[in-house]
Every structure is written in structure tokens, then in C-alpha cells.
Amino acid sequence: MVVGEISQQRNLIIIGGGPGGYSAAIRGAQLGLSVTLIEQADLGGVCLNKGCIPSKVFTHAATKRSETAHLQDLGISSGDDTFNIKKLLTYKDKVIDGLRAGVESLCKDNKIEIISGKATFLGVDRIGVEKGHQFDIFEFDQVIIATGSSPIMPPGLNEKGKRILLSHEIFELEEIPQHLIVKGQDYVALEVASSFAALGAKVSILLDDKTIAFDESITKELNRLFKRRKISVYKDVQLISTHEIDSEIAVTFQTEKNVEETIHGSHLFVTGSRKPNVESLGLSRIGIAQTDGGFIHIDGNMQSSIPSIYAIGDVTEGPLLAIKAIKQGKAAIEAITGHKPEVDLTFLPMVAHTIPQAVSVGLTEQHAREIGLGVRVSQFSLGGNGYASITGKKDGFIKIISDPSTEIICGIHMIGEGAIEMSGSFIQLLEMAAKEEDVKFPLYAHPGFNEGLLEAVEGLIGQAIHTPPARKKNLFNV
The missing domain is CATH 3.50.50.60 (FAD/NAD(P)-binding domain)
Incomplete structure (x- = not known):
């Protein structure tokens, strides 16, 4: 190993080039910081290269294959109905390569220094980066740890076989x-x-x-x-x-x-538990505060127990999701540059790209009742939606939960076609503390799945047009 004799000075170092890490790097560059990003594998992290993106390629392919019967109803013959997984793997790699190239280009355009190697803390203001026989030392003003997490075997599986x-x-x-x-x-x-x-x-x-x-x-x-x-x-x-x-x-x-x-x-x-990727960072050497599971303690500014060190994403407590890492990464940079960021995970959506998609935002009906909240509930079946009939996607529903005393929407849940894309609107409504009237007032494109949201809210007060009267009586649940 060749050790650099002189340590190099850096303004901001980010360890980990996943969604949180590269988002923080780009936001840092936008705010005028000189940024160095260290990644020991591929930019984009596990999410882009092995997790979120590959999995969604498969869920997309599966969704399209499930539509074969409907295509035939439309007069579209698919011919050979066999499935070639090797072609899917080639497509997956193409998507990953394209997105990774995009991240690399964005980092280059923002003049972010990319260093390939494994980082280890040598002190509260120094890290070493090892790549092959080369070992360089860097002093920093601030550093953000964004090294993600790895899956661990659940109880009952003592060793991992090939299957x-x-x-x-x-x-x-x-x-x-x-x-x-x-x-x-x-x-x-x-x-x-x-x-x-x-x-x-x-x-x-x-x-x-x-x-x-x-x-x-x-x-x-x-x-x-x-x-x-x-x-x-x-x-x-x-x-x-x-x-x-x-x-x-x-x-x-x-x-x-x-x-x-x-x-x-x-x-x-x-699936199951995951552990933060911190073992090789040498955190014990600098005495940073961690949980029993190894997660790094942070405050509202993503700052650790050591003022110059910040942490984001899966190395911190809470949901292990890319959207959390991205939000925290931007917030950490804003805190470093003297702004007053806020990360509120109250309305973090629960999302599954199943067939059909499923989304939960805000309070569930069960939780609302457990905390003693009076609730009004309406559930609109997509079987009554015109566009669902056109597309053959009639499975599912949209469910609205509101507080009858204030008429504020406190939970929106959907399973059905378009749920993922509509979830952004659900989150905005809850963040704005929207009332039932706020959802009823706007005009909704027709025909479209979005009309299901309107009908679900109208159902809270018995005004849903495409819900049979006999069912409306059961929608009032105070």
C-alpha cells in the first residue's frame, strides 16, 4: 500500500454515491460548496444498481404481461406469449447503465469531484481513502455519511445456500x-x-x-x-x-x-432486517453516537454527535427508503450552508408496485380509531370508474378517512392502477391539511382514474354519483 505523505484539504466530503449521497452533492454544488464524493462501487448505490430500479423493471414487465388478455380483447394479438427473461435482464442493464451515466454526467456538470475507493475515519476531521495499493488522506470541514445498508439473514436461516x-x-x-x-x-x-x-x-x-x-x-x-x-x-x-x-x-x-x-x-x-453499512468506517475510533444496531444518531439537521459529521439515509434510524435519504441529503446541505431545513416524515407514503399498485398515506382507519379520533370513511370501488372499464383495470379502490369535527382529510389509501402517480396528490392534500371541500371543489379530467378521488370524498357525505345508494348508507362511520 502506498500512503499519501501529505493530507489533502477538502471543503465537503460525502461518503456514498447513492440517491441520498449524489443528491446532497448536487445540492451542495448548487449552493456554492466545493464537493468531493467518495464511492467504492458504482454511482447510484444499491437503489439504482441492485434495488429500486432493477425491481421496478421486473414489476413493470410483470404488469405488462398481466395485460395480455386485455390486449386480445382490444383486438391486439401478441402472437407468441412466451417470456424471455434474458431479454428482460438485458433491458434492465440498459436502464441501469443509462441512469448511472446520467448521474455521472450531472456530477460532472456540477463540478463534483468523484473519488473511487473505500473511506475510513482517521479522526474527527480526517479520513483515509483506500483504492488498491493507493491510500490517500483528506482533511475536511464537513462530511456526510451516506453509505446505505445491507440485508441480513432473518432468524431461522443460519447459513445462506445457493437457492x-x-x-x-x-x-x-x-x-x-x-x-x-x-x-x-x-x-x-x-x-x-x-x-x-x-x-x-x-x-x-x-x-x-x-x-x-x-x-x-x-x-x-x-x-x-x-x-x-x-x-x-x-x-x-x-x-x-x-x-x-x-x-x-x-x-x-x-x-x-x-x-x-x-x-x-x-x-x-x-426480506427483513437490514444493517447500516458502517462497519468499515472506523466510527468507534472517533466516538460517534450510535444505536445498539449501529445506526448513527442525528438531530433535526442530520448532524451527528460530532458537529462536523452528518449522516443521512439508511445509516440513520427510521424507514430505510430512498425518498428519506434524498430528502435528508438536501436538508443536510442546507443546514451546512446556514439555512433552516425541515425533514418531516409524517406523511411518508407506504408504496408497493404490486399488481395493482398499492399506496397508503396518513392515518389508517384502524390507527385513527386507536388514537380516539372520530372518523368518517368512504371507499370508492374502481369498478365504478369509467376509465378503469376502458383499460380493464377495475380491481381496487380509493379510501378516504376524515375527521368529521373538522372535515380535515387525515388518510388516503388506494390500491389500483395509477396509485403510485396519484400518491403525490394524496401527500400534498395531507401536508396542506386539506378539508373535504378542498378536494371536492376542483375539476377532474374525464375519463380518468383521478375521478375516483373525487368520488371517494363525495362519498363521505353521501354524494358519490357512481356508488349505489344501498352502499352509501354504510359509508358514514362516525
Whole structure:
């Protein structure tokens, strides 16, 4: 190893080039900072290269394949209905390469210095960067840690076999599993189960609990759709062991009725806990405050217990989501440059790119009742929406929860076509503390899925046009 004899001075160093890291770098450049970005792998991080983007390529492909029957109804013949996963993998790589090139170009245009290597803290104002035999030392004014997280094996899996896949591996498969067993409770597990079933795999999903992290109405609808698509669902499962036998894996678990059961599949996909990528940073050397799980303690400005060191994204406590990292990255830069940023995760959306998509924003009906809030609930079925009939996407609904004493909307939940894109409007309404009248007043494009939001709100007071009168009586729930 060649060690640099003289330390180099830098204004701002960001360790990690994922969504949070490169967003912080670009915002820093916009605000006049000289920025150095250190990444030991590819720019874009796990999200772009192995997580968010690859997974959504698969969910997009699965959604399109599920539309084959509807295309035939429209008179469009798809011809050969076989699925070529190798072409999908080629397309996935093309998308990733294009987006990564875009990030690299943006960093170059913003005059951000990119250094490839692994960073380690040597002190509260110095880091070392190792790349091969080269080791350089940098002194900094401020540093932002944005190194992300990695999946860890859940309890019951002591060792990882070749047929056990984690989140960064499932989308590298060169074949569709004959029988994919999915163990997990989060949105990734739901997306994998939904997508691979549409792509031709037999799928069984083992849920940690009886419900998932959405409004109970969405949980019920997902269970109905899973059953219709012949996805076997096992609820409240406790994993006991796994055993690989030739071309299959046996998964043994305890059911909700305390009965031990074993199912056999070709592959097992597992989600669950993740650990922050901080082990190689040498944080113990500088005494930074961390949780028992290794996450870095930060304040409202993303500042750690050491004033010159900030942390964002998966290395901090809270939801491990790219949107959190991006928001925190921008806020950290704004705090460093003397602004007064605010990161409020109250209306952080819960999103799943299932078939159809699912979104929850704000209070669920169950949570609203648990905290003693009087609630008014309306649920509009997309089966009554004209555009849903045109597109053949009639599964799902939009559900609105409001406080009858103030008429303020406190929760919006949707499962159905367009839910992801409409979620931005849901979040804005909740952030603005919109009242029922604020949603009813505007004009909505016709025909469109957006009309479902209007009908759901009108249903709160019995005015929904495309909801049968008999059902309206059940929508008042104060």
C-alpha cells in the first residue's frame, strides 16, 4: 500500500454515491460548496444498481404481461406469449447503465469531484481513502455519511445456500423459478410475489404477521387478489429451518395455529432486517453516537454527535427508503450552508408496485380509531370508474378517512392502477391539511382514474354519483 505523505484539504466530503449521497452533492454544488464524493462501487448505490430500479423493471414487465388478455380483447394479438427473461435482464442493464451515466454526467456538470475507493475515519476531521495499493488522506470541514445498508439473514436461516436469495440477488436470476417461496412482510416481498407470479412462477408467500403495513382494507384486497392468482399465503409464520436438496429447497415453519409445516420450492427469497453499512468506517475510533444496531444518531439537521459529521439515509434510524435519504441529503446541505431545513416524515407514503399498485398515506382507519379520533370513511370501488372499464383495470379502490369535527382529510389509501402517480396528490392534500371541500371543489379530467378521488370524498357525505345508494348508507362511520 502506498500512503499519501501529505493530507489533502477538502471543503465537503460525502461518503456514498447513492440517491441520498449524489443528491446532497448536487445540492451542495448548487449552493456554492466545493464537493468531493467518495464511492467504492458504482454511482447510484444499491437503489439504482441492485434495488429500486432493477425491481421496478421486473414489476413493470410483470404488469405488462398481466395485460395480455386485455390486449386480445382490444383486438391486439401478441402472437407468441412466451417470456424471455434474458431479454428482460438485458433491458434492465440498459436502464441501469443509462441512469448511472446520467448521474455521472450531472456530477460532472456540477463540478463534483468523484473519488473511487473505500473511506475510513482517521479522526474527527480526517479520513483515509483506500483504492488498491493507493491510500490517500483528506482533511475536511464537513462530511456526510451516506453509505446505505445491507440485508441480513432473518432468524431461522443460519447459513445462506445457493437457492436462498436476498433483495440484491433475486433480480439477477436467469430463469423464472418453478416455485418461488417468498418470506417477508414488507413492500419488497409483496412486489416479488406479485411480479414473479405474473411472470409464470408458482408462488407461496410466508407473512410474518396476519396483516401487512397498509390500511386493513388494502390488506384484505391484496389477499383476495393473491388468492385469485393462485398465490398461496401463509400468515403469522415463524421460520424454523431450511434445507437444500438437489434442485429444491425445503422450508419448515410454524403456522399461526402452532402447527409445523414444510413446503418445497425451487428458490427462497427472504426480506427483513437490514444493517447500516458502517462497519468499515472506523466510527468507534472517533466516538460517534450510535444505536445498539449501529445506526448513527442525528438531530433535526442530520448532524451527528460530532458537529462536523452528518449522516443521512439508511445509516440513520427510521424507514430505510430512498425518498428519506434524498430528502435528508438536501436538508443536510442546507443546514451546512446556514439555512433552516425541515425533514418531516409524517406523511411518508407506504408504496408497493404490486399488481395493482398499492399506496397508503396518513392515518389508517384502524390507527385513527386507536388514537380516539372520530372518523368518517368512504371507499370508492374502481369498478365504478369509467376509465378503469376502458383499460380493464377495475380491481381496487380509493379510501378516504376524515375527521368529521373538522372535515380535515387525515388518510388516503388506494390500491389500483395509477396509485403510485396519484400518491403525490394524496401527500400534498395531507401536508396542506386539506378539508373535504378542498378536494371536492376542483375539476377532474374525464375519463380518468383521478375521478375516483373525487368520488371517494363525495362519498363521505353521501354524494358519490357512481356508488349505489344501498352502499352509501354504510359509508358514514362516525
